[in-house]
Amino acid sequence: MTSFNGTYADGPDLAEFAGLLADRTRAAFCLALLDGRAWTASELARTAGVAQSTASAHLDRLVRGGILAEERQGRNRLLRLATADTAEMIESLAARSPYRPTPVRSLTESNRRRTLAHARICYDHLAGALAVAITDAMTELGLLAWDYGPALTAAGRNWLSELGIADDRPDDSWRPHVRMCMDWTEQRPHLAGGVGAALFRHALDSSWLVHRSTTRIVTVTDAGHAALRTRLGLTDDVLACSAAQAGMSKDSGLRQGGT
Amino acid sequence: MTSFNGTYADGPDLAEFAGLLADRTRAAFCLALLDGRAWTASELARTAGVAQSTASAHLDRLVRGGILAEERQGRNRLLRLATADTAEMIESLAARSPYRPTPVRSLTESNRRRTLAHARICYDHLAGALAVAITDAMTELGLLAWDYGPALTAAGRNWLSELGIADDRPDDSWRPHVRMCMDWTEQRPHLAGGVGAALFRHALDSSWLVHRSTTRIVTVTDAGHAALRTRLGLTDDVLACSAAQAGMSKDSGLRQGGT
DNA sequence: GCGTTACTTCGGCCGCTGGCGAAGGGTCCG
């Protein structure tokens, strides 16, 4: 008698699905995979701080539940988020989730967080303060309009094609090509969807941004500084990693790392 | 050592948030509340088939987590989904969730499911086969365009204003006014967002549709039949509740119930 | 072939979470 749920027994089993994400370890996997890469099982295990055996079972569940896709490569098990759509859902849940603060343990830790909050990868597009600033600037310049939900204006489409950005279709055609993604550090929307992804790809290809592949951190190159300043009117204080602080040495080191 | 999650310890606590929905009872509450009404605590308890004490604790958690909003009215505790946004999120999770079939226990049970799959309320808009058909018809007639994600065309805006539908802003202005909501019975998108809600409201106001308040079931009136046929070209087989079956007596009874 | 590496399976442990009913506190109504 403890298990019978009367009227609403049939229908979608929301609890089961949500249960997939309702575990620290599995959630850590999904958040890590938000960088869009494919990870191996042991990388994920190490990141989440659990034994391989534990990770293995969790990964089974996530794959079976359709959240992750796996690909076997020899003795490696490669895991990625199943679809862009899935990433979108996880983002939106993450934005609603309470922030779990952890005491800062070191200076490098502090730097990591600051750079992460400034610009990071969010599956296939850019997130963080910089992403929000870009979105704001595009609105300011009349490239984005918000009247009927976020959309590119004619000027916006021109702007993109001047950059040589192919305006390709999103994989799921019924989903908006221009979409907003709630930024969990800024609690404000930033550009996502097909256009957001295309713009991010362009920024990487043009070496405006550099992505060090082991983390989600993205850094702005000198070329990126110039481009974003002239094309979007971004100011230096937005482009630099938040208020000038320690860690500039690291920053500048990374900045000249642009290919 | 069992609880330390290394690198990803800080950041959004996705697991905690997902945990709110990862319980049969709490999920049942949320799904029930998708009808957009405010329910009392005991109504919810009864629907989910748990003791009041159990429900009380669950409701605390859901309110504390920001999923539900509560309002005390004398000795009653009224609960509703916190925002339209919340409803949207729950819908989207429900659409991804596995369908949990339950053996059909009776004829009325079977009828209930059939009518629910045909047309039901989904927070502030219409869902079910009828909603999908309406969306398809609007696309067919060039009222909706999908090129850059779903949007109203100029013709669509005219069509709405001919109906006298105020094209009001959604509460969250950064979210698309025209949005698609994945239908969990049809597994195809139907119209939602501000426009979807306005259209549904109009349909109720004009007595095209009738909503019996104790369930999520919506039925089409004779006026609704006529209107949807002439305005959108819907055919009778879509308008009637799926393939002609038993239960017509009930149907016709409801249909003439239009105010 | 051998050792190494990557992942999986198994058994056992522990703690969290959800369940109940009984009793207690508000609120409403007659």
Place this chain on the structure above:
DNA sequence: CGGACCCTTCGCCAGCGGCCGAAGTAACGC
């Protein structure tokens, strides 16, 4: 004021679910 009703608090119980480590299998490289 008394009874009915709605909700909450409390104590207790049961079971699920996550964790680990050890042993087993499968792939790679020398």
